[in-house]
Amino acid sequence: MIELRQVTKVVQSGGRPLTILHPLDLTVPPAQFLAITGPSGSGKSTLLGLVAGLDAPSGGHILIHGRDITGLGEDELARLRRQTIGFVFQFFHLIPSLTALENVCVPMEIAGRADAVSRGRDLLAEVGLTDRGHHYPSQLSGGEQQRVAIARALSNDPPVLLADEPTGNLDLANGQHVMELLLEIRRTRGATLMLATHDAALADRADARLRLRGGRVDAAGH
């Protein structure tokens, strides 16, 4: 379960404080698919970043499986992500100097898993990239890169998947392919999925919806 209690984010912009996330309360039960919608700059990415511990909130508390992560150090957060969270970015963010297979293996290698390579191959097969493992990110199309990123996010079997507009940079066909893959994975693994998207049709398929506007909750519902 993911809980946010009065979570805010304020940044300094041009010497003045700018609130990009107003106090927010949110509870995401296990295995729920939550769609976060809203226009650009409404705070979707910030919210996901805070949940993943990629950034620290300015106020409030974030609990993941009952554990408050707001006071954790960088390394504890890293360990938390390693075990609990898979993150998929809009811009893929693969390591350019590593091959597709190596990119998938990275989290497992960090976690010290001995079967990293064989499992990496399985994961690549699962996202339909069996024979692209030795390619560098620059040699892959956007859709392929995103599938590699998803495989990477899944590698440690995280109970929580966070996806920040994963189809935002893909064409319709590729976007659909990636989306089906994500939903399929959630179904088969029973993971919690928080997904930021502009796509209303996609949001309709979620268990719950959260609409943000200007850093505040605009609408929430099931």
Add this chain to the structure above:
Amino acid sequence: MPACAFAAAAWTPPATDAMFIIRMAWREMRWGWRRLLFFFLCLAIGVASMVTLRSVVQGVRVTLRAESRTLLGADLALSTSRDWADADRQAIERLVARHPVRSRSVQIETTTMVRPADSAKAVSRLVEVVGVDRAYPLYGSPVMQSGRPYAYSLVEGRGILVRPELLTQLGVAVGDDLVIGNARFTVRGVVDAEPGRRAGGFSFGTRVFVDARDLEAAGLLGFGSRVTRRLLLALPESEAQRLAQDLRHALRDGFVSVRTSRSTEDQIGRDLERAEDYVSLAGLIVVILGGVGVWSVVRVFVQQKLRSVAVLKCVGASSRQILAVYMAQVALMGLTGSAVGIVVAAVAVAGLRPMVADVTGLDAALGLTASAAAQGASIGLLVALLFALVPLLDIRHVRPSLLLRASEPSRPRRDAVWYASALGIGVLLVAVAAWQAGSWRVGAILSGGFAAVSLVLAGAGLLLVRAMRPLERSRRLAVRYAARRVGRPGSQVRPVLLAVGIGVFLVLGVRLLQDDLLRAAAVTLRPGSPDMFLIDVQPDQVDGVRALLRKAVTGPAPVLIPVLRARITAIHGRETRLDSYEDVRGRGRGLGREYVVTYRATLAANERLTAGEFWPAAAAGAQVSIEQGLADRERLRPGDRIRFDILGRAIEATVASIRTVDWADARAGGFMFVFRPGVLDSAPRTFIAPVTGPADPRARARFQRDVAAGFANVSVVDIREILASVARVVRSVTLAVTVVGSLVLASGILILVGSISMTRFQRMYETAILKTVGATTGQIAAMILVEYGLVGLAAGAVGSAGALGLSWAVARHVFDLPWTPALGVAAAAVAATGLVVAAVGVAASLDVLRRRPLATLRAE
């Protein structure tokens, strides 16, 4: 659309173009100057060291030029190590009479022992005695400690002037009597500074001044003693030149050397020009190292700028315009960097002044010279532009379509323009190096050396990548990642390896050369080997000296070696032919000097025969065995014939054998030429005795005193003191070399820091991703540590290997020394490089390691 329409659309008026370029360059600088800070620092330190070194040398040269007449003590000086031959004397008088000589002075110099007349003081010292006449000095004046001016009356009639240290050494004061030879002298004053004597110069002992007539009467100038007689003349400079020419011609077969203040100045000038060229080259090396830094900084800068470049192209800027924007930026930063370098140099030159005065004994008028500053600035700018151009050329290949895909751009291509530019830059660099070294040959050698080292380092980079491949499967995460990162596209291995490798090569090379130099100059004493030499023992004193040695010195029976002084006047070899003394002096590379030779029937313990026989059973006439190094240099072989002049007697000897001599083992002395007994047995000769003197300084002093008291003409050369004196000279040289080396080291480290801190921009992204997927700071730091550690080790290994090669070449071909690889130093250098590179790598990435990932990922 027709092609011409494109051309028309692309054309903009030059003024608009220039405005665009300047405006864009300014905006870019405003945003990115921090990223180019190291670029700027690399140039500044390079220019600073170059300008500093050149200014110092120029300052010293100007001062020395001004003092050259005082250095020689005359406008023209004649000197000989023998008594003036009648024919020479007549020729000199005849020629001198034809020129308007204003004044003349005669000087005699010899090395001998001095002791207090008070026999209770059991000390004695080896000194250089200078006998002067009423006319001394023609130029300059000795500075007396008393503050009163020097006058001939101070030495006339058994007076002696001494240096302050001699008073302390002998425990005497002004007014006391000293004994030299069989004469007593009264100390009448203390000389603080002698005109024309440089501190740091080498001499056998401290110098004392007496009346030349008293020196003649002291019974020291007899046969076999080493005496230099000088005739000093003061006359107008142009006359001095002509007289010198005439004298050289008239005395061409005599053993007289002729020097003018101009030739002294020329000699010093040549030495200094060489020194100036050397330090300028060292400075240039630093600038080129800075250039390597510029190259690696700009390379990474361009990688970061790809998207901006694509955007500019999208909105209609041409490749040429964008290139101009960045070149304008480089030029501006190059100029500012050079300016800062010149300011730093001005401060450094002022700071170096006391050190230079200490080393050269000159209060040189040091300051930043305009020519050095101008050269520094122009070379700084040139190097900045040249080294930045190659990476900047990649801008041309950036496609605007880059913006449409989120993927990495394809790698830059090497096309004809790139190769042409690289070639042009190479040629320009050779030209700059040649300009700095003052010779095309040296410039080409230097550039070639640089290219060779770079090639080796590039090869080492490839090998390193290959060698690391197995490590990609290592069980350790950090090792696995480091290995991958080294071998992958976009890796910083090559620039770091190049910069650090060249840095290590130069720094360690300078250090090892310094060690070679020290070894060449200072023959260290082996335990039990002789540390004193008795010289000038006359044949009738041999028994007496032997008896004294038996009593005073423990150890093996004393050996007295007969010696004679000889000059080579001709060589008739199969490969070397020098028909007259003039030839020997002119073409014989130092062969014209006077040699001390001996004769004996058997090889000494420190000699080994490499060719011929010692001695052949049946052979007639004079025979000589020569030292290996000399034989190699002069290409002499057994059977060649050498004509010697031994005290006026011509002896033609056949080379019977070649020997190696272990110079460090001086028990039997070391001789270039050893004659077969027979021919020289009856010749007038003196003896020397190598002695292992008492270790206790007081016993040592007593022994010297006993020798001086018993045998007035016999001198004791204390090797320990000479070694100390040599070490002092070497220290001065070492200091200069070390300063240059430190500058190279400093810039090497700076470039290292620069290239690594540039890679942190790339690292930032990777670190953010690694953190996102769960890597801890410790794990990432370990990856960086291992990666840079490996690169450092490789750079250290290649650089050290190069430096060892350099040291070998210099030891073997320049100093003619046996070479032992300084493996300890090299290993330490490799380890230190690995550690420093790893430490700098981690230190430069500290803020990257601390940063929260989201901001970084968003920015990408």
